[in-house]
Structures are given as C-alpha cells and as structure tokens.
Amino acid sequence: MSEMVRRPGPNVVLSLADNPESTPIRSTWIGPILALGARLARKADAFSGRQLIVAISVPSREYAATLVGAGWTLGRSPVQMTTDPLTVLKGAMHQAHYRAVNATHVISGPFQELDESRAQARAALVGHWAVDRLEAVAAVAEVDPAEKMPRPHIGSIGRMSGIERDWARRLVAPAADLAIVGTKSWIADDLEAVLTRGHDSDGDALATLLLPRTENSATWFSRIYSSSGLADRLPLPSDVALTILDGQGAIRYLNDILSPIVLCVIDRSIADESAVEHVIQIRNSRGEPITLSAQLGWTPPVGIEALGFTVAL
Structure with missing residues (x-):
C-alpha cells in the first residue's frame, strides 16, 4: 500500500475524549495505548535479568508507536542529580x-x-x-x-501528567532511553499530531513529548531509527531501556535488540503475518509468558490484541 494512501496528513489532533470519528486511531484507544507506555516506564526495573517483550496488534499502525513512546517519556523521571x-x-x-x-x-x-x-x-x-x-x-x-x-513548551498533557513541575530538570537531565525503529517518514508524520485532553486548545505535539534526537537537538528524549538501515546501527546504545519496533520491517530485528524492554507494533492492515509468526516463534521457543493485566496493570482495549513474555538476556 502506498505511503500516500496510508498517511493521514499533518496537524491531526489526537483527543483523549470519546470522539471515535476524530482520528485514524479511535479515540477510545488513545488513552490505553498512552497508558501502556507509562506502565512500561513504571515497571522498567521489575524484570531484572530478563528481557520483557510485549506485542500489540492494531488495525493500523498510525500513532501507536509514538503514543506508547509518549507514555514512556511522560512516565520516566529525569536523571536524579543536582541541577541548581x-x-x-x-x-x-x-x-x-x-x-x-x-x-x-x-x-x-x-x-x-x-x-x-x-x-x-x-x-x-x-x-x-x-x-x-x-x-x-x-x-x-x-x-x-x-x-x-x-525551549520546548508543554501544554495540557504535560500539566495533566505533572511533568511541568520538573520540566527544566527533564530538559537538562532527561532519561533519554527510548528508541523507536520503523519507517522514518511515517514516524515523522505521526510526530506532527497534537495530543489533547479533549477540547483543550493547548495540547502537546507528540514531537514535544518525545523530543527525538536530530541535528538541531540541544537536548532530546528519544532516538528514531530507520528499519531499512538498522543492521548498520546495531547494537543499539546500551542506555536504551525501551525499544519500540514499529511494523514488520522493524520486528524482523527482534532477536538483535538487547534493551530490557521491547514493544512490537503489529499492523493488521498489512496482509503479511511474518511479524506475528516471528514473535510467536520466539515466545514458544524460549519465552516465559506473563499476564499483562497482573504484571503490568494494563488490559488492551477492544480492537487491540496483546501478549507479553520474557526471555533471557
């Protein structure tokens, strides 16, 4: 399917309010997907010695990876140090x-x-x-x-999550431990979307919540990698705590990702089950299944399927 058909265009507003017609991802999914990233951030140290792999199957990949990433960065604390x-x-x-x-x-x-x-x-x-x-x-x-x-400025989502209280500290001492792998042009389009609490006029662009590292960055929260050239960038930096593999082109590198947590976004709009088969093969051959509701406190919304397991690092 061509990029022209897949892409919804810039300046999309993703609302946490219940307005199913407002976005390519139903608004009832936005909150739970964002919450998944926050849950992973809180549980980052709970699987010591093993790698946690979570796979979510979505009707279409738009915004899923960046929403999980935004939840992660909102949930992570800045590096603890004196910043006076x-x-x-x-x-x-x-x-x-x-x-x-x-x-x-x-x-x-x-x-x-x-x-x-x-x-x-x-x-x-x-x-x-x-x-x-x-x-x-x-x-x-x-x-x-x-x-x-x-200086990036935050709006209603930042206030809702409480990060405005330590925003300056986050900017000078960010965790900077997120990597997203996928089609860079699609991810760049996703980052233009604005996330709001409903009808707030001052929502936050996903690019602000994720602050990806670019040539113009004096600070940054995340790294974006192209799946087509990932082989030349492996291994990923050792300080990456969460790697999000966005689509089958990225998921084929699952065995090569050594970060403590990996999230796979499986796009059901693509008539290719190789990504699903790859994840299932790893789970069946060397994984120990976990219950997401019990161990992460997260349950997928209607329309999204999910599984989780751990493997030895």
Missing part, C-alpha cells in the same frame, strides 16, 4: 559539556568559565548567560548535535 545552576557551575570542569535551560532556550556545549565578579554572576557556555536566569544546569553524558535550541 550556581552549584553545578561552581563545580564545573573547564571544557566539559553541560546543558542549561532558561525561559527561552536550551543551551548545550563546553563550559568556559563562571564569572562571579559582577553583581549578577554570568556563565560562559555557548555565549554568556546570567546565572540567576538559568533554571537548571547539568553535565552532558553524550555531546548534543546542536549548541542551542528554542
């Missing part, structure tokens, strides 16, 4: 990389100096910044592609 700007900058090492955030920008780059000789202390970090206007600063484990980006 002056405290961090006083102990900062020269030329070490740091992130900082103020009301308008996220800045990432090598630390130059802290000037406390004037009334308002200033930090040299990709320019000079008044320390009292910085909301958070943290060391960077992996150098960011960009030195500066506009």
Whole structure:
C-alpha cells in the first residue's frame, strides 16, 4: 500500500475524549495505548535479568508507536542529580559539556568559565548567560548535535501528567532511553499530531513529548531509527531501556535488540503475518509468558490484541 494512501496528513489532533470519528486511531484507544507506555516506564526495573517483550496488534499502525513512546517519556523521571545552576557551575570542569535551560532556550556545549565578579554572576557556555536566569544546569553524558535550541513548551498533557513541575530538570537531565525503529517518514508524520485532553486548545505535539534526537537537538528524549538501515546501527546504545519496533520491517530485528524492554507494533492492515509468526516463534521457543493485566496493570482495549513474555538476556 502506498505511503500516500496510508498517511493521514499533518496537524491531526489526537483527543483523549470519546470522539471515535476524530482520528485514524479511535479515540477510545488513545488513552490505553498512552497508558501502556507509562506502565512500561513504571515497571522498567521489575524484570531484572530478563528481557520483557510485549506485542500489540492494531488495525493500523498510525500513532501507536509514538503514543506508547509518549507514555514512556511522560512516565520516566529525569536523571536524579543536582541541577541548581550556581552549584553545578561552581563545580564545573573547564571544557566539559553541560546543558542549561532558561525561559527561552536550551543551551548545550563546553563550559568556559563562571564569572562571579559582577553583581549578577554570568556563565560562559555557548555565549554568556546570567546565572540567576538559568533554571537548571547539568553535565552532558553524550555531546548534543546542536549548541542551542528554542525551549520546548508543554501544554495540557504535560500539566495533566505533572511533568511541568520538573520540566527544566527533564530538559537538562532527561532519561533519554527510548528508541523507536520503523519507517522514518511515517514516524515523522505521526510526530506532527497534537495530543489533547479533549477540547483543550493547548495540547502537546507528540514531537514535544518525545523530543527525538536530530541535528538541531540541544537536548532530546528519544532516538528514531530507520528499519531499512538498522543492521548498520546495531547494537543499539546500551542506555536504551525501551525499544519500540514499529511494523514488520522493524520486528524482523527482534532477536538483535538487547534493551530490557521491547514493544512490537503489529499492523493488521498489512496482509503479511511474518511479524506475528516471528514473535510467536520466539515466545514458544524460549519465552516465559506473563499476564499483562497482573504484571503490568494494563488490559488492551477492544480492537487491540496483546501478549507479553520474557526471555533471557
């Protein structure tokens, strides 16, 4: 089926309200799919020593992977560390990389100096910044592609989930442990959709909730990989905690993914059962089934089928 037929177009609003005609994915599915990602985030350490694999079968793949990913990033906590700007900058090492955030920008780059000789202390970090206007600063484990980006702002979903309380900390010290593998152009279109609580006018773009790493990123929450070129990117970084395999092209790499949690999105609109057969073969040959309702506290809504199992890492 051609991409032109499959893609619903940009600027789609995904509403958590009950409006079945509003989106290609029925709105009654949006909340549960988002909740699945949040449940996985809370249970990330519950299967120590084994890999958790969850497969969901959906009538059409649109938005499923990105909604699970959004639930995951909303459910993950920022890295626990001191992010008080002056405290961090006083102990900062020269030329070490740091992130900082103020009301308008996220800045990432090598630390130059802290000037406390004037009334308002200033930090040299990709320019000079008044320390009292910085909301958070943290060391960077992996150098960011960009030195500066506009600060992402959150809306009703961010307020509902409570992440606005530590948004600055999340921007400078994100968990950044999500990978999504699939057709990049389709995922990019999905990221343009806006998620709202109903008729709120200030919903959150999925791109904001997922903050994928791009060449313009001074901070990021997730990585997006093309399934067509994944073989050249394996193994995935060791800090990836959840890998979402979006469609059969990605699921064929299931045996090669070593992250603690893997979620497979199986698209029933495709007349190809190879993805299902691959998942079932792994479950039957070396998996230990789990009950999603009991061990994740999640039950699939009507129209979505799901199974879960663990395998030895």
